[in-house]
Amino acid sequence: MASAGHLLLLSSLLSVSLAWRTKSFFLFHKRMGEACSDHAECRSRCCVTSSLDPQTFCTxxxxxxxCLPGRRCPQQYACSDHAECRSRCCVTNSLDPQTFCTPRTIFLQCVPWRKPNGAYCTHHKECRSQCCIKLKEAGHYRCTRPSGLLAQCLPLVSPSPWDGGASGTEGPGCA
Structure with a gap:
């Protein structure tokens, strides 16, 4: 009778182990962002709803x-306020006025996209260099890099009519 009990025990253990084996084969196989229904499906073991969709995703x-539900938008989603973003940074990322969730800098600053040097501008804050000046008297305002010893946003010095075309600051009667 003892051997029959052992056989029954072994057969039940075998069926349980096979059931676990088939289930464990499907555990932890989904990557970040994939739809899920249980934490056990995700490699991160974290399956939650996002703020954009009631469906659950691996995160x-x-x-x-x-393992917290997503209350804020991930990077590159359109936004209208800093509070909507995980990074708490909602800014423009191109010439388009639409704002997007953007990662903060290494110094945790929230910096909007700015125009490169040479681009047309109307204000210093539009430029990466923070310098918007006319390069020629008759020209348009353009983003340019700061100049001078202290790297200030100064207009280029035009040739002086008093010293034969050489640039300088001395006017008539100055020594």
Missing amino acids: RKTIFLK
């Missing part, structure tokens, strides 16, 4: 290893 755990 990363927080730095404290918490």
Whole structure:
């Protein structure tokens, strides 16, 4: 009778192990951003709803290893306010006035996209260099790099009519 009990025990253990094996084959196979229905499906073991869609997706755990539902938009999603973004940074990322969730800098600054040197501008804040000046008297305002010893946003010095075309600051009667 003892051998029959052992056989029954072994057969039940075998069926349980086979059932676990087929289930564990499907555990932890989904990557970040893939749809899921349970934490066990995700490699990160974190399956939550996002703020954009009621469906659940695999996502990363927080730095404290918490699995929190997404309350804010990930990078590159359209936004209208800093509070909508995970990075808390909602700014323009091109000439288009539409704002997007953007990562902060290494110094945790939220910096909008700015025009490169040479682009037309109307104000210093539009330029990466923070310098918008006319390069020629008859020309348009353009983004340019700061100049001079202290790297200030100064207009280029035009030739002086008093010293035969050489640039300088001395006027008539100055020594």
